[in-house]
Amino acid sequence: MAEARFGKLVVAGVGMIGGSLARALRKAGCVGEIVGVGRSAETLTKAARLGVIDRAESKWGGALAGADAVVLAAPVNAIIQILTDPAFAAALPAGAVVTDAGSVKLNIVNAARAGLGGKFSRFVAAHPIAGAERSGVAAADENLFHGAAVVLAPESGVDDDALAAVNALWESAGARIAVMDAGRHDRILAAASHLPHMLAYALSAQLAASEQRDEIFACAAGGLRDFTRVASSDPEMWRDIFLNNRESLLAWAGGFVDSIQKISELVEQGDGEALRELFLQVKNTRDKFVAGR
Amino acid sequence: MAEARFGKLVVAGVGMIGGSLARALRKAGCVGEIVGVGRSAETLTKAARLGVIDRAESKWGGALAGADAVVLAAPVNAIIQILTDPAFAAALPAGAVVTDAGSVKLNIVNAARAGLGGKFSRFVAAHPIAGAERSGVAAADENLFHGAAVVLAPESGVDDDALAAVNALWESAGARIAVMDAGRHDRILAAASHLPHMLAYALSAQLAASEQRDEIFACAAGGLRDFTRVASSDPEMWRDIFLNNRESLLAWAGGFVDSIQKISELVEQGDGEALRELFLQVKNTRDKFVAGR
Secondary structure (H helix, E strand, O other), rough: OOOOOEEEOOOOOOOOHHHHHHHHOOOOOOOEEEEEEOOOOHHHHHHHHOOOOEOOOOHHHHHOOOOEEEOOOHHHHHHHHHHHHHHHHHHHOOOOOEEOOOOOOHHHHHHHHHHHHHHHHHHEEEEEEEEEEEOOOOOOOOOOOOOOEEEEEEEOOOHHHHHHHHHHHHOOOOEEEEOHHHHHHHHHHHHHHHHHHHHHHHHHHHHHOOOOOOHHOOOOOOOOOOHHHHHHHHHHHHHHHHHHHHHHHHHHHHHHHHHHHHHHHHHHHHOOHHHHHHHHOOOOOOOHHHHHO | OOOOOOOEEEEEEOOHHHHHHHHHHHHOOOOOEEEEOOOOOOHHHHHHHHOOEEEEEEOHHHHHOOOOOOEEOOOOOHHHHOOOOHHHHHHOOOOOOEEEEOOOHHHHHHHHHHHHHHHHHEEEEEEEEEOOOOHHHHHOOOOOOOOOOEEOOOOOOOOHHHHHHHHHHHHHOOOOEEEOOOHHHHHOOOHHHHHHHHHHHHHHHHOOOOOHHHHHHOOOOOOHHHHHHHHOOEEEHHHHHHHOOOHHHHHHHHHHHHHHHHHHHHHHHHHHHHHHHHHHHHHHHHHHHHHHH
């Protein structure tokens, strides 16, 4: 594991992800002071009481003065807003590194390029593929990133030492690092994560609107519970992800509708042999994928 | 818990479900001898070696002679085949009770009415809402039905003592009993279980067919894994369920496509407020459902 040492770490957005990272880095002994910034004074007070942050600041000037690393762990639109806020770029020390935890990368990288000016060379976009349907600082877990994949999407022109520092920061939290181009990240994650969330929302909305809702939920086994788990995620976070990865998400959603209509046709035609063959192929692919983990 | 005592129990289809029931009833001390029947001699040999059954029989005459209870735990089409096999009805002792473990009830009840003649009054259709993506007798678990719901769908005309005996059988295995009309069961389960399986198959098939498959699976977090878990289920079992619950499943599948297209439209229009509102409603409904479990 790379060595990391950040005298002052600033976490903007002290929810489940930001809070977990703060806890993990503190446990790893690689941060001095942790300062929290956020839209909700209540959340920041709670985070300080829980020991997740040492103190809160309400203005970028005070928050960023002397900072060595800044992590933006807010919903995607809030990250974009911070990166394009002239007060943020102005207060950012020239030597500090900046990373984020947004689930969409291309719009965030573009916002950083537009907003950070010369300090764009200190920005390394990141996406920790970890989390849960729980949200909020009370759910912060120092082990959340243990063994989790974190995708870094560094743009060309990023300083080598900034990339090394951000790499070390996430590794110190326990993560495995993967590097991927921002656009490719967004296309892949649309299938691996954003589409499954969309299906969970669509199914949950359909069943919630049904008159037979109570009976359906009463007869639900693990399948439905697993299937709709992610629909308990933070609504604002997922609104931002869907809207910031619109094109890829809609393309995969279209492909999904084709896939379910193909199965529906086989059911309608009573083509048991084709169904069994399809299910067998799917089972084999999935079992192989799970075995490989 | 009701008392149950079956001198001779016959299990037709000694897979995960039938094997788990055999183990649970043996543990509860309410069976004498357990005889297995099935299409695969290899499975029956394995079941006997594992102590799940005491012995196997290959013909209905020998299997059913002196039986007190018969459980049909095969895939739905195999259950229907047994119930309409004249050799089964002929060999069934007049006093024995018959139940099944199929996930679809209307076609099974109709097959029993057509095939069992006067002994139809001894048949109580059942659906244990338990299971997992694993299958086969090696996965049999004596605690599988602990606290699980089992839906009984007794037709009018069933003998009171037969209903009581089947009720006691499933309760002895640890299940909570619910009673529901067969047609209603099929409509409710189509939403609670069969549709989620269809979505898992459709998503898994779509991703498996993608050129980016390996990268997608490598970037998958718990959401996708949870979502596709049920796609590892037994292909024959699910082919039978889909084909025997065709009408309800297709109706719910159509509603699902409407639901995902509604969300896709909101994404396309960039209607963040409507998306956030929808996600919030869904989260509240789901959290309430989970809290109520």
